[in-house]
Ligand SMILES: O=C(O)CCC(=O)N[C@@H](CCC(=O)O)C(=O)O
């Protein structure tokens with residue numbers, strides 16, 4: 001295998017490759033762009049106009065997606081996968097990946113869309129660097145832009161694999177992309193209803209990519225991911241990379257859709273979340289339930305019919321999201 005196929009090994013060792021560019025026997029060029037960043041470019045005659053950004057390890061302890069991208073890269077470096085798409089592979093937070101932690105000082109996935117400029121430290125610098133890698137990659141006009149940012153969740157979930165679709169004023173969510181996600185094994189999609197500061201919000205809002213955060217089961221250490229079945233996602237990613245996705249009607253095929261009713265923001269150290277520590281994502285909450293309390297006697301009471309909670313986390317920094325209240329929605333608004 002070409003040495004550049006071992007991007008994960010290089011990243012874990014904190015090393016630079018001796019050669020920055022390598023060609024596979026298929027004429028696919030692999031170019032190391034910096035720590036945890038590698039571009040794959042097919043020969044011009046085979047290029048089908050798809051620019052695919054695949055990122056993982058924005059949270060360093062979410063290893064199943066990192067292993068999946070590592071597998072795909074090995075396949076390309078061995079010329080077993082024959083790309084027709086240009087691809088940018090990014091491992092988001094190398095220092096946190098090496099330590100097996102979600103982050104070191106700051107959550108990188110809260111530092112996009114300008115937030116890193118208001119902050120300092122290695123994770124703020126990394127978010128700025130990731131924005132720059134993505135911006136350069138998605139700068140060629142007339143090409144299709146797709147970004148999947150792969151994650152796993154802190155807690156168990158009633159719906160194991162799901163996607164979050166960012167929001168931009170005046171832009172409609174795409175039914176075709178949802179059908180593609182369904183084919184990739186996603187069981188639900190959460191349609192965001194306001195701008196955000198995550199990596200996919202940046203590529204969606206500022207770089208005009210179709211962009212999704214994919215949640216792929218529960219976070220576990222390297223080598224302990226046998227319970228996370230990513231076969232359908234892997235198959236679909238290979239098809240996108242090789243440009244041989246089956247032609248399908250835009251069938252959503254049972255895909256569950258949710259929209260954000262409210263984000264629960266933790267404003268102070270007095271914040272209290274009234275949920276059991278082991279509550280699963282997508283757990284239903286009944287109307288009238290006192291979900292959280294914060295300073296100045298502010299209270300979060302569930303008002304929505306059919307509300308469910310995802311990503312409850314009272315340990316986030318003040319000012320950040322401590323959970324999302326979602327409600328079922330219909331596909332009527334899709335483009
Ligand atoms: O399990 C959790 O509480 C968090 C899992 C995770 O890392 N989710 C992403 C979602 C990003 C998005 O909103 O698009 C995150 O919180 O960064």
Ligand SMILES: [Zn+2]
Nearest residue numbers: 059062151152
């Ligand atoms: Zn994550």
